[in-house]
Each structure stands twice: as structure tokens, then as C-alpha cells.
Amino acid sequence: MARKIRKTTVITGADITSAGQSRSIDLFPSDHVVRIRTLNDVFSLSEYLHRFHRDRPLVLMTIPKRMQRPVVDPDRIRAEFDVDVAVLDPGWLNREFSGRIGENRSAFNGATRIYPSDSRWLDGDPDLAKLLINSRKFDRKEYGRMLRNLIREQLASEQRAQSAQTSTTRTDQPTATDDDPAANAASDASTTSISTPAVAPTAGADDRHPVWNGSPHDEADGLVHIVSEGDIEEFAAWLMSDRRMPTVVATRRSHPNPKTCAVDTTDLAGRLNGYASVVEVENPNACQALETLLPPGTHVYGGALRLYPASRNWVDRPILLRGPYTAYTEKEGFAKLPRIVDDAIGMFARQYALSGAPSQSDIAITVTVIGVCAGRGIAEYQGVPISIALPEEVQELPADRVLAKGQQVQGTYNPTLRMLAGLTVRDGRQAIADYRDGQTVLGRVDKVRKDYCRVSLYPGVPVTVRIEDAYGSRFDDDDMRTMIGEHAVIPMRIVRRGTNDTDWTISFQDLDMDHIEPAPALIEGGPSWLQPEDLQPVEETSAAQSVVLIDKDTDIRSLIPESADSDSADMIMTLATQIRDLQDRSDALTRSKARLSRQRKNDKRKMNDLRLRIAHLSGQYHTMRKDGHGVRLFADDAERMRCEADRFDAWIREAWALGLSVDDKRRMPLPAVWHYTEGFFDTLANTPVDRNLVVQAAVDVLIGRAASLKSYQLHRLKVSEHKGAPYRKGPNGERVWRLYLTNDTSAARRMHYYDGDNGLITFTFVGLHDDKFSD
Helix, strand or coil, rough: CCCCCEEEEEEEECCCCCCCHHHHHCCCCCCEEEEEEEHHHHHHHHHHHHCCCCCCCCCEEEEECCCCCCCHHHHHHHHHHEEEEEEECHHHHHHHHHHHHHHHHHHCCCCCEEEECCHHHHCCCHHHHHEEECCCCCHHHHHHHHHHHHHHHHHHHHHHHHHHHHHHHHHHHHCCHHHHHHHHHHHHHHHHCCCCCCCCCCCCHHHHHHEEECCCCCCCCCCCEEEEHHHHHHHHHHHHCCCCCCEEEEEECCCCCCCCCCCCCCHHHHHHCCCCHHHHEHHHHHHHHEEEEEECCCCCCCCCCCEEEECCCHHHHHHCEEEEEECCCHHHHHHHHHHHHHHHHHHHHHHHHHCCCCCCCCEEEEEEEEECCCEEEEEECCCEEEEECCHHHHHHCCCHCCCCCCEEEEEEEEEECEEEECCCCCCHHHCCCCCCCCCEEEEEEEEEEEEEECCCCCCCCCCCEHHHHHCCCCCCCCHHHCCCCCEEEEEECCCCCCCCCCCCCCECCCCCCCEEEEEEEEECCCCCCCCCCCCCCCCCHHHHHHHHCCCCCHHHHHHCCCHHHHHHHHHHHHHHHHHHHHHHHHHHHHHHHHHHHHHHHHHHHHHHHHHHHHHHCCCCCCCCCCCCCCCCCCCHHHHHHHHHHHHHHHHHHHHHHCCCCCCHHHHHHCCCCCCCCCCCCHHCCCCEEEEEHHHHHHHHCCCCCCCHHHHHHECCCCCCCCCCEEECCCCCCCCCEEEECCCCCCCCCEEEEEEEECEEEEEEEEEEECCCCCC
């Protein structure tokens, strides 16, 4: 008799075609068993389980070691019960899922877990998600019986809870009649009010989002507010004003779906309810209009999001912004969501700690500082002591470096909190305008690299100090990281002022320590933000130590008092000689320790640089000029150039074919043609960089994805380092772009390319960061 084979229907994430929705919506709920076989499927399952409420429980089944299927047939479970069923493959996918959901909420090695349809098991007791462990004392039939009983108990429990909730709602809900207009009006208001987040709208559905009306009626109300193109000027003015709460501005992608943001803004607004407002810009035209209204470098576009503080100080100091957060796919958006939430809540917490929650009754006043305490200033207003919050830009500094007794400050006073906030910090360039060549000034070291360091003359005004300028000369083994420490306050001499942060000439030698120019104040009338006592103190020798300090020039006989007898004199001579020998050894060991410590740091840096260089050299590009024996390969250089271009074209097409899915290839095709300059391959061959990095960057440029990937830091190249310098252009007027191939390394690698008006891309240069330095 032929054996009957039962056909099993299994759905995976690869079988689902995205239609502008998150993948969890595509996979769940499902009428079939869902097999979790890819990382994308893990993201979908995790996102689905994190929902506040689902329509039905989910049964997660795992596969025991050395087996191919779960202990109980998942298709029978799905057919018998109204539940979702997912089968999780063992190994790294199981670990990835456990890392996202928590090991105490996951399942392993043949175990099965039943996740309720609400989120109490996630927010509270994980045991609410019942776990059935695969034990040897259970056979398959017993295990299946126990699992079915647990599922029945869960379904019955949820049905009882739903019945009780329905009964309570009917009992407590007043009945509105046609004769009770007040009740009817209240009922209508509950469904249309902007400030009522009762219904979670779907991302991208404008008819279910509140429309921008000048400003949110209740900031951080848990809803997504849509800004249309016609309201963009009013919105920009509101964004650049002082507000009550931080604001997340989200933009929509131009493709694959022009009406959605990769991050679920509805979920984001719900998580930030009470902490930050969420505003979504309607279309790319509105984003372009917003770019012209906001200060340079502060806008957001192309599906990215950005976090703006409540205070308008970010207009003058863009460093206070967070983001942009770029996400091209829903998977990337889901991964970015926790970081955006953490940053927004952290910004709200810092705002509250520094200045308290703004109030409608705030008034502008001027007071006199009477002292500082616990990181804040103290003053009196109408006979009542009040506290003065430090501005956000200088919160890392001690209060006595910002405020001083007798200083008059102006700000916004909150009578409820008895707190003055909103103090204005001086512009950095104006603050150091009095610095002159030849002066000795103080600076704070922010970053140290082998060849240079970055020193702040004022918060937000760093300058680059090169090692050859700082010490007058440069030797092969010199490493600035062994000479100076980060965060240290140091004296330095201005040899020549610069116009931007890279063309100053600063020296650490020939300092006039008796005439150090006072550092500027952060707030008018305040103390210097850096003071001489902030310098690294010089170790002094105590009086007790000076008695026994004996060096090689000390005459030991002078230590013998006149009243000493011969035995005492001999003892003093012996002890003094021993002390001098011990001190000499101690000094030698101290010098040796310092030298070895510097050498160790230097060797460690060299080793890291060497490892990086080896990694790059292993995949470094080699031209076709000569073979491995030095024999010339082409007589015609133009023919060699064509062959090199064909080879690089093939690598690009291979990386595009292997790196993108079928749907991504349809949305992001390669252009028909692109070019290389004559010197491109030579610069690539002369730069120690893995060619695979260059090939992948070229693919991202050609398919238009480079601008959305933050790691590239794509920007146009200028003709010089001056702030107002024009942008560099190609030989035919093309725009010149630069992107980062590597980051956070010495001599980081960069790539340049031309972008013509006809969309033609021409790759021109690969080199180190300091080559063609202008940004």
C-alpha cells in the first residue's frame, strides 16, 4: 500500500511582496504556518509581538537539536485553533530573536511558547506567555496533549477577559439620545479631537492624521501631525521658535512608496506620547521648501527623520540637533525606532532637568547672581530665592565657569518652579575676536590624533593644531597621542590667526606663562570659561620630602650636624648614601616607566594602523600597466583604460546583482552607462583601500542610495576650506561630490565623483582624507 504523504503549506518572508506596509503586517496574522527562516522574518515576528494588542494569540514552536521539525505538527495546531503559528529555525536565528524579545520570553530546543494577544507578558510578567519545555519524560503524544490544553486555557482566558470588558463598557457607557446634545457632542469630540490618541492611525493615510493647524493644540499628544506644502512657512517659523516639547520631523520616501516613511511614525508618536511631538512632512516639494527656510545643515529630507530641541538655540548651534536618522526600508526603520525614542526621551529629560517644563505664565526678568550651587546659579527675585538653569550648550561645564557672583543675567522665569532659564550664550567667533597673534591663551583638548589635535578656544569653536606647528619639528616616531591627553586644559601661543578651524597656526612652545590672555566669558559679565587653575597642576615636593631629597650634586657631609659624634656621622653618611642610591634608582625607574608607557601606546597605535593597512592591502586594486614580473601589458594606454573600465564595470554589475533582491533591482536599476576619469584607477591603485569598499560605494552612488546612507556622509566639494567658498565644478560644469569610504581612522579613505545635469556619473578620485582636503 502506497504511503500517504501529507502536503504542508509553509509561508516565509521571501514569499511576501512588500506593498508599502511593514513586513509583520504581511506575515501576520496568517491562515498558514509561518516559517521563520531569515533575519527579516525575525524582525517581522518581533515587531508583531511588540504590538499593544493583536487579534489572537501566537504559538511559537522551535525545533529540537538534530531534528528537522517541531515535536508537534504545526499544521494540525493551526487547523484546530484560532491562533497564529510560527516555527523558528534553530541556531543563530533563534539567538537573534531571543536578543530582541529577551531570553526569559523566548523558547529554545523544541520548546513551545504561547504569546497572549495583549502586551502584559512583555511589559510585566513574562510567565504570562506560557512555556512548554521539550522534556525527555514526555513522548510526542503526551507533549501534544499538554500543548493543546495550554492553548485551550489561553483562548478561554482571553474570551473571559473580553466578555468582562464588554460588560463593563456597556454598564458604564451613558446612552446618548437625540434629546441629549451635550452627550452627542462629547461623543463626536472623542473621535475627532487632535489631543485624543484613542485610535492609532495608519502611517501614510492622511485622512486619519490631524492636519497641521499652526501648531499642535497639545504638543506631544501621541499623534502624527501632517504638514502640507502650503503650511510649510508657518511650520518652519514654529519649529525655529521656543516650544514646550522636542519635535521629531519625519519625511517621506520618494520610492518605493511615495506616501510612507520607512519608520512607522504612528508607532513612534505613540511611544513619545508626553515626551515629544511627531510631525510628518507631506511630500518632497514641501521638504525642499522647508530646506530653504531652515538654517544650513539643519533640514531633513528623503525619508529621513530629525529631532529638534524645544529651545530655539539649535538655530545658531546645529550641534544640538539629533539625527538625521536615515532608513531606506521598513526593516531599517524598525531598527532605528528604539534609538529615536531613546534620543527624544533623553532630550526631554535633559530639558526638564535644566530648565523645567515651560509654562504659559513664564515672564522675562533680569536678576543678579548671588552664588552657585549644585550645578546651578542662585539669585533672588521679589525677595524669594530662585535657581538659574545653565544653558544646554554649556551643561558639561562647572557652574562657576558660567556664572559669577554679582553678574546680571536675563532669562525666562517660571514662578511655579522658581527657576530662571533661557540664558543666552555668546557667539563663539565674536567671543574670541580679541585674540591676537603672539598671545598665550588657554584651550581645551577635544581630540588627539597622531599628526594633529583639535583644541577648543571656546565651546563650539575648535581649531586644528598640527604636530609640526605645536612642537616646531617632526620626527618619524613622533605621535601626538603620547604627548598630550584629551580633555586637558593647556596653554598655547597663537602664531597666526586663521579664518576657519583648519588654517590657524598654534604652538605649544615659547609660552608667556606670566601673561596668559583671559579666556572669554560664556555669558555677558560672567567668569572666564577656562582659568589658569584648570591647567594640569605641577607636582610639588612637601617639606618633609625636601629634608631627605638627595641628588648627585648634594654634599652629604653638609647633612652632618656639628654636634654629631663620629659614630653618628658615620651612620648619617651611610644612610644618606643609601637614600641617594635609592632615589637615583627610583628616578630611573620612573623615567623608564614613563618611556615604556609612551612606547606601549605608540606601539599599540602602530599595530592598529598596521592591521588596518594589511586589511586594505589584501584587497587593494592593481592596475593593468604591468604584470607581476614587471612586463608592460599594453602598448596603447587608451586600450588599457578601456580594459580597466570594463573590469571595474563587471565588478559593479556583480556587486549589484548579488547584493540586491529581485524587488530592489526593479526599484533601483543600474544606469546604462557611467564613466571614469583617466586618473581614477591610478589614485585607486595608490591608495591602501579594499577595492570591494570602492565597488560597493560605486553601486550605491549609481542606484541613488548613497545619499540615504549616513556612513558615507555624502556632501559636495568646495574649492577651498573657507566657509563661504563656492562649490567645486567639473570640467563641463558637473557637481563634484565626496563620500567617506572609511570613518574614525587615521588617513581615512574618500571617493570623489562628478554628477552631470544629464545624470551621468563619472568617478574621478580615491584617496586619503588629507588629499584634496577642501570640503
